[in-house]
Amino acid sequence: MTTAPEVNSLIPTYTDAPATDVVHVRGGSLNAVEISAWFGSNKVLEKVSLEMPANTVTALIGPSGCGKSTFLRILNRMHELVPSAKLSGQVLLDGDDIYDPGHRITETRKRIGMVFQKPNPFPAMSIADNVTAGLKLTGTKIGKSDREALIERSLSRAGLWKEVKDRLKEPGSALSGGQQQRLCIARSLAVEPEVLLMDEPCSALDPTSTRRVEETIHEIKDQVTVVIVTHNMQQAARVSQQCAFFLAQLGTPGDIVEAGPTVDIFGNPKDPRTEDYVNGRFG
Amino acid sequence: MTALMDPPSTPSAPEPTPRVEDVPRSIDPGLPRSDKVFFGVSRAIGYSVFVLMGAIGLFLGLQSIPTFKRYGLGFLTESQWQPEKDILGISAVLVGTFTVALVAMVIAFPLALATALYISEYAPAKFKSFLVSMVDLMAAIPSIVWGLWGFFLLQPKAIHVAHWLHTHMGWVPFFNVDTDPNAAPWAQSRYAASAFIAGIAVSMMVLPMAAAVMRQVFSQAPIGEREAALGLGSTKWGMIRAVVLPFGAGGIIGGTMLSLGRALGETIAVVLIISPAFDIKFKPLEIGTSTISALIAGRFGEATSAQLSALLTAGFVLFIITLIINTLAAMIVARSRSGAQE
Numbered sequence: 001m002t003t004a005p006e007v008n009s010l011i012p013t014y015t016d017a018p019a020t021d022v023v024h025v026r027g028g029s030l031n032a033v034e035i036s037a038w039f040g041s042n043k044v045l046e047k048v049s050l051e052m053p054a055n056t057v058t059a060l061i062g063p064s065g066c067g068k069s070t071f072l073r074i075l076n077r078m079h080e081l082v083p084s085a086k087l088s089g090q091v092l093l094d095g096d097d098i099y100d101p102g103h104r105i106t107e108t109r110k111r112i113g114m115v116f117q118k119p120n121p122f123p124a125m126s127i128a129d130n131v132t133a134g135l136k137l138t139g140t141k142i143g144k145s146d147r148e149a150l151i152e153r154s155l156s157r158a159g160l161w162k163e164v165k166d167r168l169k170e171p172g173s174a175l176s177g178g179q180q181q182r183l184c185i186a187r188s189l190a191v192e193p194e195v196l197l198m199d200e201p202c203s204a205l206d207p208t209s210t211r212r213v214e215e216t217i218h219e220i221k222d223q224v225t226v227v228i229v230t231h232n233m234q235q236a237a238r239v240s241q242q243c244a245f246f247l248a249q250l251g252t253p254g255d256i257v258e259a260g261p262t263v264d265i266f267g268n269p270k271d272p273r274t275e276d277y278v279n280g281r282f283g
Numbered sequence: 284m285t286a287l288m289d290p291p292s293t294p295s296a297p298e299p300t301p302r303v304e305d306v307p308r309s310i311d312p313g314l315p316r317s318d319k320v321f322f323g324v325s326r327a328i329g330y331s332v333f334v335l336m337g338a339i340g341l342f343l344g345l346q347s348i349p350t351f352k353r354y355g356l357g358f359l360t361e362s363q364w365q366p367e368k369d370i371l372g373i374s375a376v377l378v379g380t381f382t383v384a385l386v387a388m389v390i391a392f393p394l395a396l397a398t399a400l401y402i403s404e405y406a407p408a409k410f411k412s413f414l415v416s417m418v419d420l421m422a423a424i425p426s427i428v429w430g431l432w433g434f435f436l437l438q439p440k441a442i443h444v445a446h447w448l449h450t451h452m453g454w455v456p457f458f459n460v461d462t463d464p465n466a467a468p469w470a471q472s473r474y475a476a477s478a479f480i481a482g483i484a485v486s487m488m489v490l491p492m493a494a495a496v497m498r499q500v501f502s503q504a505p506i507g508e509r510e511a512a513l514g515l516g517s518t519k520w521g522m523i524r525a526v527v528l529p530f531g532a533g534g535i536i537g538g539t540m541l542s543l544g545r546a547l548g549e550t551i552a553v554v555l556i557i558s559p560a561f562d563i564k565f566k567p568l569e570i571g572t573s574t575i576s577a578l579i580a581g582r583f584g585e586a587t588s589a590q591l592s593a594l595l596t597a598g599f600v601l602f603i604i605t606l607i608i609n610t611l612a613a614m615i616v617a618r619s620r621s622g623a624q625e
Contacts, residue, residue, distance in 0.1 A: 110516030
């Protein structure tokens with residue numbers, strides 16, 4: 001592992017993944033340029049720019065209602081699912097604007113996966129079918145043996161393989177909340193995204209499940225760029241190499257107050273508001 | 284309160300801890316009188332629905348005793364309805380009833396499904412409520428109007444469809460008509476007044492109900508699962524197939540069966556369109572059929588008391604059939620995910 005030493009001490013060594021078939025996919029770099037966002041006439045983000053380098057974990061922190069989830073959803077075109085939602089600016093994935101009319105939305109969302117706050121496996125599908133749902137939904141054909149290998153590899157990367165390998169045919173809804181969330185991560189990883197967005201993935205989970213998800217983030221970041229929204233300061237400190245602090249002053253749109261290496265944001269913040277927030281003095 | 288929590292100023296005389304019996308205690312505060320009255324009234328009204336249903340069933344059942352005594356189970360197998368010869372049976376009208384309902388459902392089901400999907404998934408938000416009210420308005424059109432529509436506007440067009448079906452698919456017995464489709468002036472009257480045309484009119488009547496039930500369950504499909512599918516790179520149609528349709532399966536089946544129950548009992552439109560006939564036949568395109576409700580409506584006025592009993596028996600059979608279908612529909616809706624959340 002190539003993480004900071006203080007993080008290493010917190011995270012137990014992770015051994016679930018079979019060492020033989022590690023996927024050598026590189027994550028993509030994301031660059032948000034002057035993103036503004038509206039819901040109807042209400043402006044929620046103003047000219048937010050943030051670089052999210054390949055193969056790093058970027059944590060978006062900030063109090064509720066500061067626009068960080070909106071920002072995250074803009075990064076894979078989920079924002080526009082809300083009928084009144086509008087935006088301006090650019091999101092560059094490896095230099096290409098994902099909002100360029102030449103890019104297909106489905107292709108963009110396939111390359112930039114998302115894990116949601118509430119675990120949302122497809123309840124009518126088995127665990128195995130949940131993992132391969134993305135392939136089916138995007139019309140990707142896969143052979144039977146490849147499929148089995150993909151299921152094992154994805155579940156292993158999400159740290160769930162050992163727990164479910166004997167009951168792959170059971171419905172996804174039969175799992176516990178933490179297992180469901182890891183199943184959702186496995187499902188996202190199965191389509192081999194270059195970027196994985198996580199919107200408070202642990203807010204509905206118990207501490208043990210939270211730790212497993214954090215282990216998973218450490219495992220996958222060599223192949224996938226991760227952007228995670230979290231309300232948990234310790235989690236941001238544990239999992240991320242880069243951190244962006246969002247804040248919306250009363251009645252004004254959200255903005256990034258300070259962004260930089262996680263060590264600096266937590267250890268040596270430049271802005272007093274950042275210092276107050278990371279030390280739990282407000283928010 | 285325990286002795287440990289008592290103030291230190293009275294250590295010499297600690298208050299005795301109240302003895303608590305280790306048995307379940309009543310925690311019901313009781314209802315105020317106004318609530319009791321309201322509760323009683325609403326309960327009485329609620330139960331009266333059951334009483335009414337039971338009374339109707341009981342009445343029909345009692346009325347049909349003489350008929351069943353006289354004709355036995357032959358009443359269900361005899362096809363002719365000839366009171367003058369004392370031959371009464373409902374097998375032909377039963378077949379006719381199901382034929383009309385089947386035609387209605389074959390037409391209404393895909394239309395209702397497509398309507399519901401369009402309104403819940405594709406229609407622009409501004410247009411949505413307008414479409415919903417249009418479909419509801421369709422349900423408000425009186426049966427007699429649908430009957431007139433079917434007779435005067437639909438029939439002259441539909442006979443050409445029936446003729447086309449007969450010409451090209453006449454080798455399927457279901458589409459056969461007892462005439463030569465290729466005769467130079469083809470026998471238009473052989474295709475009129477059929478179960479097919481009555482079925483189209485009935486389908487328009489049951490469509491709004493089926494579409495409303497389906498639309499409602501589709502719109503309840505969880506947003507989390509929808510976003511999960513879209514977030515994986517699914518197209519909208521892929522998302523609908525993976526999330527909305529499985530979630531709405533109970534509503535699709537339930538709504539269809541509820542409309543089937545309605546279609547089986549539809550009367551006035553059928554009476555207007557069909558030409559009564561009492562042969563057991565599975566040729567919906569051909570002239571002549573009858574349904575239970577059309578039979579009752581047609582023969583009620585001139586019936587003697589024995590015939591009246593026979594008509595009520597036919598009604599009793601229809602009552603039982605629709606009761607079973609609607610109960611099954613309710614069970615399916617309730618057991619599905621979409622129904623259970625309501």
